[in-house]
Amino acid sequence: METEVAIVGAGPAGLSAAVAASEAGCRVTIVDAYARPGGQYYKQMPGEFHPRRPETLYHDFSQAQQLFAKLDDHARVQVLSGTTVWTVQAASTPGDPVTLYLNTGAGSVGLRAEKVILAPGAYDRVLPFPGWDLPGVMTMGAAQTLVKSQRVLPGQRVVLSGSGPFLLPVAAGLAQAGAQVVAVYEATTPLQWVRHAPRVWNHWDKLREGGDYVQLLRKQGVPLQFGRAVIRASGDERVQHITVARLSADWQPIAGSEEQREVDAVCIGYGFVPSLELSSLLGCTHRYDPVQATFVVQHDADMQSSRAGVFVAGEITGIGGSAVAMPQGTLAGLAVARQLGRLSESAAQRKMAPYRKALRHRQAFAVLLQYLFRLRPGWLSWMTPETLVCRCEEVPFQQIEAAIKDDHARDVKTVKALTRCGMGLCQGRVCGPSVAAITAALTGQDPAQLGALMGRPIVKPITLGALCDTSH
Template sequence: MSMRPVIVGGGSAGMAAAIELANEGVGSVLIDEASRPGGVVFRGPLRGGVDVGYLGARYSKALGKLHADFATCARHIDLRLNSRVVGADNQSLMMLDEQEQLQPVGYEQLVLAAGCHERNVPFPGWTLPGVMLLGGLQLQIKSNVVKPLGRTLIAGTGPLLPLVACQLHAAGAKVTGVFEACAFSRIARETLALMNKPQLFLDGLSMLGYLKLHGIPMHYGWGVVAARGEGELSEVSVAPYDQAWQADLKRVQRESVQTLAVGYGFIPRTQLSQQLGLAHGYSADGYLRAECNAWQQSNVPHIHLAGDMAGIRGGEAAMLTGRIAAVSILHQRGVLNAEQAIERRERYLGQLAGIGRFRSGVERYTARGPAQVELPQADTVICRCEQVTREAIDLALQQGVQDMAGLKMRTRVSMGDCQGRMCVGYCSDRLRAATGRADVGWLRPRFPVDPVPFSAFKHLGTEA
């Protein structure tokens, strides 16, 4: 009997792939680290009895629909929650299961849909409790149903900023202001591209209207400079950013807040695709992403990529690429013939094209300015796990370090608990700027890609 397809990541992409397979009667194994499927976008509240109206009507509807569709397919989907895939080769995965035991999971076809995490931008004071990544704060209100403490300031770039500001306000939190790094004229210039998703464009406008109505100021061309506080955050400094995102330190303004949410972009979670030795490339934003073809196949055809791992495009695109990956698998398994598979793929690709044009507009206006890397002071920590400061990185670059592996050996960046996920963006930016090269390497994830307890190995290999 042939093995079931395995899907790693139960977010938008992974759920859509499982649904597409189930609709053809093909069962799959769907693995997710959280206690509920949905990923960061569609996990929904983790406790019962919550009215999600404060997250917006369209979001509540989409959330309900995805989980209802998924529920109708439940008998075809072997859902493994609270489980992490910590290693992979081209025949099987190594999974840390709910009981924290390692077990191999074999596959014939694989969909990698691990999503992304946020890009961390270091500045003085970023490590203070009370400073959070923007998506992390959004998760706190969406899945944890808890408001942030005190007044909140939002700084970053992109459409997530006004969305989270509206959701925070609707949840009863006080938002002092939103600081979008790019100038308004840069957004206005992309109007035509943004109109490729008219509903999203209108949603954006209505969010701006909502903020205005509730007296939450939206500042364009401003960004974070520093955070201060004794033990916890109490004050944030913001300043105008120029085209290159150089902060004008003569015009710094201080805001008294207890919570700061920072969102300057995303980085794909490529640990497993790298460990599998798949082909990768770099985006215009400088992050590493796995490469795939129009079938969402990697350079190893039975291993597919779906969602943000292959480049950041957001939840709606993730669902479509998840479905395309599933169509490819249905073809590989002989459930669909070539003609049927192509016809269905073209339908999804058609929907994806509009999103692609919209995203290109967003990417152009949110393009990060190269001068933001100058925010940290000499003693500002860059790698929090190993307490590596900017000074140490500057010194390593002066001494001629050329790539990520060299910087790691020289300074210990990326060698701690988070395995570099929080400092890789900054380190890569600095290395590219210092060397003038586009490819300075990336973190090389080894097994296990997340820390595992020694006791996890207890039963491994003893069944035979």
């Protein structure tokens, strides 16, 4: 298979890029793992479902419908749904076509693209605590997916614990779907936000959106408590009880503040971690962002990475939500069209100008949120020696501690080799950020110097038959 522009990911960033590039005259192929376009943010129900009030599925319903309509109108756009990129072959000469190897479910096929736009999104960030591996404890993204795509509740008595604006829409969605949301625990406190209040005055749309969610939760009788977190979960065969504690400014549990709650589901989320597997395989340059506590892809003003012909958009560049992802995707699509000769330099710059302006405005707010809801180091004290950090390989905190203190591991790659952290099915997507934080804390090093738990060349599951297929 061949295409001019291959876009990985059909969320807000990928869809915006596809619309911009196709409207400029490019042939576009979108590759997405989900059954229908939209990504996590614009998650669509299966086609067999017919919701009576589809506008309640997500906040920007009309905007999503406009994107889907534009996508359907373009004969130059091919959407490969239910398809994953399991590996890539970078061009030997910078700027030459890149080959993506796809798992379609029926087998493997190669897709050769002149330009690539990576918009793979992000993963939920979880912080390990005793009992987080019990059935019934899940990420907020998983809970939202259950409700959005299948109208299935994760439980009847649900607690949400974490930090960041994502808590509100997930809690509201669960309450609207019929769950009893026992409480929402936000680790930060409004007092920590007050001195930054002047910086939010020009972002009324986002403030209004947050206010709508808060009002809905109040109507449902859901308590929203600040400066608290779930620090322990317990139960026989699944979660039955949680321990909640008040936190100090650096997220140390305050002694004597613990309280117990009965629940059957716990949703955890402390922001997101970019999906960097494909950008790493393609040799893109990454930089460490200390506020977000993660690596992100480095790019120029046109969203091109350090690899010529490879562009990026959305959470892979830093967590900013759909408001940032959409103008980034449009800029990437227009830049690709210019490189392919579909737009002149002057026409491209003219079309890009309003999106550059919108991006500057929205990124300012995203950067503020990243700072306000940043991780504090006290969360490391939530773990006991037996707390699992890597669930795939069942590696507890004490084993990582021993690798660092006794075996003198000084970076995450060595910790991985000594403990098997990150060698399981998720390839470090879940445990990687925690392993890096633990290693930095115990060695006293800058996390930027420690590296990251990198996955293998095969980044998604694939059958042996497809792997052995030599036809491509």
